[in-house]
Amino acid sequence: MVQLIRGFKDILPGEIEKWQAIEKTAEQLFEDFGYRQIRVPIMERTELFARSIGEDTDIVEKEMYTFADRGKDLLTLRPEATASIVRAYIQHKMYASDPVRKFYTIGPMFRRERPQKGRYRQFYQIDAEVFGVTSPYIDAQLIVMLSTLLARLEVSDVTAHVNSLGCPACRPGYKAALGELLASREADLCADCRRRSSSNPLRVLDCKVPACREAMADAPSLLAYLCTDCRIHFDTVQSMLTDMAVPFVTDERLVRGLDYYTRTAFELQTGALGAQSAVAGGGRYDGLVKTLGGPDIPAIGFAVGFDRLAEIAFADREPADQEPLVYIAALGEKSVAAAFGWSTRLSAAGVHCEIDFSDKSLKSQMKRANRVKAGHVLMVGDNELDKGSAILRNMATREQVDIPIDTLVESTIQYFKAL
Ligand code: AMP
Numbered sequence: 001m002v003q004l005i006r007g008f009k010d011i012l013p014g015e016i017e018k019w020q021a022i023e024k025t026a027e028q029l030f031e032d033f034g035y036r037q038i039r040v041p042i043m044e045r046t047e048l049f050a051r052s053i054g055e056d057t058d059i060v061e062k063e064m065y066t067f068a069d070r071g072k073d074l075l076t077l078r079p080e081a082t083a084s085i086v087r088a089y090i091q092h093k094m095y096a097s098d099p100v101r102k103f104y105t106i107g108p109m110f111r112r113e114r115p116q117k118g119r120y121r122q123f124y125q126i127d128a129e130v131f132g133v134t135s136p137y138i139d140a141q142l143i144v145m146l147s148t149l150l151a152r153l154e155v156s157d158v159t160a161h162v163n164s165l166g167c168p169a170c171r172p173g174y175k176a177a178l179g180e181l182l183a184s185r186e187a188d189l190c191a192d193c194r195r196r197s198s199s200n201p202l203r204v205l206d207c208k209v210p211a212c213r214e215a216m217a218d219a220p221s222l223l224a225y226l227c228t229d230c231r232i233h234f235d236t237v238q239s240m241l242t243d244m245a246v247p248f249v250t251d252e253r254l255v256r257g258l259d260y261y262t263r264t265a266f267e268l269q270t271g272a273l274g275a276q277s278a279v280a281g282g283g284r285y286d287g288l289v290k291t292l293g294g295p296d297i298p299a300i301g302f303a304v305g306f307d308r309l310a311e312i313a314f315a316d317r318e319p320a321d322q323e324p325l326v327y328i329a330a331l332g333e334k335s336v337a338a339a340f341g342w343s344t345r346l347s348a349a350g351v352h353c354e355i356d357f358s359d360k361s362l363k364s365q366m367k368r369a370n371r372v373k374a375g376h377v378l379m380v381g382d383n384e385l386d387k388g389s390a391i392l393r394n395m396a397t398r399e400q401v402d403i404p405i406d407t408l409v410e411s412t413i414q415y416f417k418a419l
Contacts, residue, residue, distance in 0.1 A: 007121030038103040040084035046074040052083040054259025056200040063111040077110035081127040090294035099132035118276035129301035139264040140240030153313035157271035160248035164234035174225035188215040221252040260285040280304040324354040327374035329365035331381035
């Protein structure tokens with residue numbers, strides 16, 4: 001038997017109800033904040049991700065699923081959604097009538113990471129992006145919206161970690177200071193970090209290798225190097241979070257794994273997840289629209305890890321099964337033939353109806369009705385056909401009523417309406 005690919009997974013009925021509930025909650029909340037849904041392809045030209053996420057990142061260096069399309073264009077399964085949304089914003093000139101646009105999207109992402117608990121090669125993200133707003137209020141509002149989502153999903157023990165990564169005016173000063181420190185500690189760093197020390201020194205702060213962590217323990221803080229504008233921006237974000245009573249900590253080590261971030265970077269972590277504690281992450285990327293060929297328009301966004309969310313959302317609630325309202329137990333060929341029309345028309349009219357078209361014994365059909373947790377069973381055999389009425393039994397109360405066969409569909413609908 002052919003098995004699914006390592007790091008990929010199926011989401012089966014029984015589990016999917018929770019995913020649907022999460023999706024609905026997110027969509028409703030985001031729409032109330034003025035976000036509109038956008039759907040972008042799951043494949044793009046490799047260049048889009050290389051240019052936006054950055055050549056020296058883990059994602060682009062080693063995690064992308066990239067292939068030459070029939071030996072021609074180099075294509076990549078998207079490792080995240082931001083780059084595609086920015087591309088769409090620019091390509092369709094969505095800034096022309098009103099640069100302020102808010103989008104959300106939900107879908108699969110692909111990264112060839114080492115599979116482990118909470119880490120998949122195809123995983124899902126809920127993603128939101130805002131274009132055209134410079135003000136720090138939008139940064140704070142985005143984080144409040146995200147915290148509200150987690151609260152509505154009954155995720156406990158959530159803390160926002162926030163940091164500022166500065167801007168092209170102040171980050172070079174910090175990079176230079178960090179670069180000097182890295183040069184003096186080169187011998188203690190892992191091979192990746194040694195290479196990155198010159199090309200992308202910030203990423204060294206993010207390295208999980210214990211030796212690198214130790215070597216960087218007394219690294220200078222980015223916050224000490226912020227220019228006045230970045231400092232004011234970050235102070236406002238923090239005081240708005242305080243005003244809105246969002247639990248947060250300032251985490252000067254938070255750099256995030258993508259190159260395009262400027263100023264505010266954040267992650268939402270929860271104690272409910274164990275080692276992979278980050279359930280969502282995001283930040284401001286004021287330069288990306290321009291880098292990708294658009295006008296100079298600021299932006300900010302986040303991605304929530306849907307798979308991780310599904311593990312911890314609604315922890316105290318059993319998801320409700322889709323239980324049928326009525327199961328039709330038809331006995332004998334003639335009844336099965338009649339029940340085909342009834343069940344099809346009932347389902348089409350919005351009455352959840354189950355039937356197995358099997359002509360099995362009443363006992364075995366009742367067993368199946370119980371297994372699928374049908375609230376009612378409609379019983380019909382040759383006797384009922386002769387008499388002109390079928391029997392509808394309420395499985396909980398065991399009460400039975402007769403339903404006339406010549407108006408069976410309408411009468412059954414009426415019966416349920418009256419319940
Ligand atoms: P990122 O796009 O790396 O900022 O990730 C945003 C969120 O997506 C993370 O906080 C995780 O919750 C989730 N995520 C990222 N990579 C994976 C993965 N390989 N498997 C499952 N969830 C992931």
